[in-house]
Amino acid sequence: MKKTKTWNQHVVKQENKDLVLHTIMRYAPISRAETAVKTSLNKGTVSSLVNDLIEENMVYESGPGKSSGGRRPVMLNFNRMAGCSIGIDLGVNYILGVLTDLTGEILMEKYIKYEYESYEITMQHTLEVIDYLITRQPDTPYSIVGIGVGIPGAVDLKGQVMLAPNLNWENIEIKDKLQERYGVPVVIENEANAGCYGEKKYGVGSKSNHILYISIGIGIGIGMMLNGELYRGNNGFSGEMGHMTIDLNGNPCPCGNQGCWELYASEKGLHAAMSAYGIPPQSNDQRDLEYLIGLARQKDEQAIALFNTVGGYIGLGVKNIVNTFNPEQVIIGNRMSSAQEWIEPAIREKLDGTLWFQKEGLHLEFSGLSTHSSAMGMAAFSIENFLMNYQYSQTAL
Ligand SMILES: [Zn+2]
Structure with missing residues (x-):
């Protein structure tokens, strides 16, 4: 019984922390007191969770904001540079890769246009684009939080490419390969789903x-x-x-x-x-x-x-x-x-x-987002996975 209770407390704490983080992301710059009001959590809880978030490099404080009568409060901000995300739009005749911060803002991009190629050459181009972006990422606490690749074809829920007729791909597994090579979570998704998501999030x-x-x-x-x-x-x-x-x-x-x-x-x-x-x-x-x-x-x-x-x-x-x-x-x-x-x-x-x-x-x-919807949507998938799971991971990536 005791174990269950401890586990439940742990889950509630994580959920509250997630709520506080998302409130800061949405309303920053925001004070601790305002965060407490918006989340309906008590001030002590908010303060303790904010301290955790600051320690984890997800939130930082900035100079005093406007006073509503008393002492001017310290403001909280989301650290959009806590890590970076990579989104790849793997087209039939091009590859577009973007490196974004944790708000989806593009920090760098790489575009290659080419004629239709075999699977091996296409993958080689994909790795080149990812390597290019990784080697140019800024120094951040969590580094690359994930890589997402949008594919013009049918991708199952596990990230297996079932059929991409225009690439001539059938039953192709690239998720584990990329995960092994880069050591970060990888999401493979249909490029139109990614584009739809990109337009919803940022477009x-x-x-x-x-x-x-x-x-x-x-x-x-x-x-x-x-x-x-x-x-x-x-x-x-x-x-x-x-x-x-x-x-x-x-x-x-x-x-x-x-x-x-x-x-x-x-x-x-x-x-x-x-x-x-x-x-x-x-x-x-x-x-x-x-x-x-x-x-x-x-x-x-x-x-x-x-x-x-x-x-x-x-x-x-x-x-x-x-x-x-x-x-x-x-x-x-x-x-x-x-x-x-x-x-x-x-x-x-x-x-x-x-x-x-x-x-x-x-x-x-x-x-x-013009031609960037899919790449940005892929970057967004990784950002969201990271924000949901970073607190459970033992070590920063
Ligand atoms: Zn057809």
Whole structure:
């Protein structure tokens, strides 16, 4: 019995400490007295927990704040530089890595663009990006608190990559490999889920609880925030809507089906239709998007018409998904969002065709974090894991 009681006291203390820490993160600079009011804990408890947090380098004090009559109080601040997080967006033709502080602010980033490569070379690039960021991290008490890698494919709840058709990956395990190499917790997640989370935490999705994040690059993935929670499905495979069939007799897709939505509404869609618009595809087909944006900027009518067509396909798919989920916000993200000017009118036109009652309160937006949503979302996963678990770890990483 005694043991149970001790354990319960321990848990309550940790929960209270977590509450105090999150209150300071949210309201800093804030005094101990105000923290006690906001948390409904007594002043003595708050004081003792704050002392622990200061000792653990999670909180620091700053000069006196405003007085409400008596002595001016010392203010408490969250130590956003207690550690750093690494978020990686592993694209089909690029890798973007960010090093952030514990509020998700980017301290450094590294971007590599390349043509499709084998698994071995892609992993080599990934390690290079992570190594680059690690060797340039600032000196912090907890160092790197975690590494998150967003993958354009189906990732199960344990972080195993089941299938990433555009990378040609099947049943790939990278979580343990990275954890062994770097000795820090690693999170592997679908890149669209990460992008959705990034937009919710730091981008245009902060006020919505029902978000569809449409990640459009070489393929299409959907991240869903339903009732304020990321929806992963039974095994983590929700949102593979890039592979919903929109043409029964359409072209074959690397996923094994034919006529998948992403063949028409992604960078692949642009590439496939270029010749029909009299625009010769680039020798390196993974640079078509930038080339077409360049043409559209010069008012090239064929390029603009092509974006309009692909925008129409995007809108068609989004319309179907909106009718299914009744979201509050649709966010178009990843590389295709840089063509907003030329695809948005066609998307909006198609969305006008959604069932009339779906339109009320529905907002269509383009990514607020631009091409960084996924990398920042991955960094956020590690930060949150760290904030929940750092106090239980025996030694700082
Ligand atoms: Zn497919």
